[in-house]
Amino acid sequence: MTDLYSGALAELGGVFDRIDDKAVDKAVKMIAKAKTVVVFGGGRERLQIMGFAMRLFHLGRSVAVEGDMTTPAIGKGDLFVVTCGPGEISTALALLGVAKKAGAKVLLITAQPKGRAAEFADFVLTVPAQTMADDRGAKTSILPMGSLYEGALFVLFEVMILKLRALVDVDPKVMRANHTNLE
Numbered sequence: 001m002t003d004l005y006s007g008a009l010a011e012l013g014g015v016f017d018r019i020d021d022k023a024v025d026k027a028v029k030m031i032a033k034a035k036t037v038v039v040f041g042g043g044r045e046r047l048q049i050m051g052f053a054m055r056l057f058h059l060g061r062s063v064a065v066e067g068d069m070t071t072p073a074i075g076k077g078d079l080f081v082v083t084c085g086p087g088e089i090s091t092a093l094a095l096l097g098v099a100k101k102a103g104a105k106v107l108l109i110t111a112q113p114k115g116r117a118a119e120f121a122d123f124v125l126t127v128p129a130q131t132m133a134d135d136r137g138a139k140t141s142i143l144p145m146g147s148l149y150e151g152a153l154f155v156l157f158e159v160m161i162l163k164l165r166a167l168v169d170v171d172p173k174v175m176r177a178n179h180t181n182l183e
Contacts, residue, residue: 007142008151011129015152018128024156027125028163030107031056034079038104040066040095041083044150049083052157058175059165066095076103084108085149086133087115096120109156111149127152 031037037056041049049065056063064071066080074080080099084092087110099106100120108121111131118124129149130141141148165175 004142011141011143011148012151012155015127015129015148016155019156020126023123023125024160025163026123027107027109028160028167030079030105030123031061031081031160031164032167034061034105035077036062036064036072036074037079037081038064038066038071038074038099039081039083040092042089042091044146045083045085045153048150048153048157049081051154052081052160055157055161055175056164058178059161059168059170060174060178074099074102074104078104079107080104081107082109082117083153084115084117085111085127085129085131085146087112088117092117093120109153127156 037053039049039053040046053063053065080096082092082096093116096106096108096117097120105122106120107123107125108117109125109127110117111127111129112118112133113124113126115133127149129152130143131146131149135141135145143151165172
């Protein structure tokens with residue numbers, strides 16, 4: 001059983017051995033410049049990007065999760081951050097089109113940078129991990145389906161928060177003060 005944990009952790013480490021940290025920094029700068037950030041992901045990716053939105057809120061950023069009733073209209077000066085690991089899903093493609101037409105910038109996070117979603121992006125941050133798009137064949141992750149990508153998103157988003165916190169100079173005490181007291 002220990003081999004499963006070790007194998008999964010090794011695979012996650014391998015993702016970050018291959019990620020372009022300069023691209024991560026560019027993505028963080030896009031977030032720092034945005035007036036409002038709206039995030040979107042489907043399925044389990046949605047769970048990860050919702051956690052990212054929560055941390056952006058803790059940093060004091062103006063942020064919303066697409067689909068929530070309080071999501072504002074998006075437009076010029078705003079950033080639409082989309083995770084679409086497989087490179088395209090119909091909902092993401094539709095929303096990307098709306099965001100671009102409204103004048104928002106688009107940051108796409110994906111494992112498939114040649115997918116159709118990338119056509120809408122101002123910048124593509126590639127996370128080199130298995131998704132549902134490539135979970136069959138001779139060499140696959142220990143983790144099922146797109147779990148390697150989804151797990152990598154959690155780590156990536158937390159590191160991006162650390163980088164953003166340093167960039168915009170937010171004290172960890174401020175983040176704690178922004179955390180809800182309604183738990």
